[in-house]
């Protein structure tokens with residue numbers, strides 16, 4: 001059985017433990033600023049609104065609340081330029097990186113990724129099949145910046161769409177910015193083979209390592225908050241391998 005690894009701590013420190021060109025694919029969903037207004041997405045994915053000086057999301061858990069009270073959450077959002085060089089270093093040549101992002105931050109992320117050596121590969125969309133209120137059109141999509149290191153490699157199914165049609169579960173979530181594992185499975189099977197190593201350096205509730213286990217890839221997750229690491233550990237115990245697909249990706 002292919003192993004799954006969870007490392008609890010700061011990605012900026014823990015990434016340094018990996019040798020150069022260790023991973024066959026990077027898939028990650030990092031924290032980032034929501035905008036230039038008073039509204040911010042914090043490092044744990046919770047949302048704060050300075051103007052109204054209250055938490056818009058009330059379900060931040062106790063650990064997070066303690067960090068929020070001391071102001072650590074907002075201060076600790078890692079900048080793209082802090083982690084992109086390390087993520088680039090640990091990725092093998094000829095392999096892909098997928099980074100979840102919103103429209104406002106897409107351009108900055110792309111520019112900074114190209115600065116460390118990544119090549120732009122595609123601008124992918126997740127169509128969530130549910131919408132959140134927005135004064136300027138309802139929000140029903142998220143963006144995914146697809147990058148590569150080195151020479152071009154095709155995905156396993158070249159007929160695949162650049163839109164992922166995956167339902168976003170509504171209701172109680174195990175992590176405040178939880179994404180469906182199915183979304184990540186679709187990226188995994190396009191850009192890796194069975195047994196390949198996949199890195200998620202901002203793991204949250206573990207959706208990406210869950211998708212790795214399901215598809216027999218070796219997932220490595222880094223997550224700052226012990227509570228989230230524990231959630232991911234439990235989820236992995238309940239996850240079964242249910243989808244075996246190889247491919248030709250990255251085979252010399």
Ligand SMILES: C[S@@+](CC[C@H](N)C(=O)[O-])C[C@H]1O[C@@H](n2cnc3c(N)ncnc32)[C@H](O)[C@@H]1O
Nearest residue numbers: 010011029043044175178179202204205207224
């Ligand atoms: C957007 S969430 C990831 C959600 C995840 N994709 C899921 O479906 O559950 C980003 C995560 O990055 C974590 N994080 C923030 N700063 C970090 C850091 N410096 N090192 C590691 N993890 C960090 C947060 O605690 C949060 O759980």
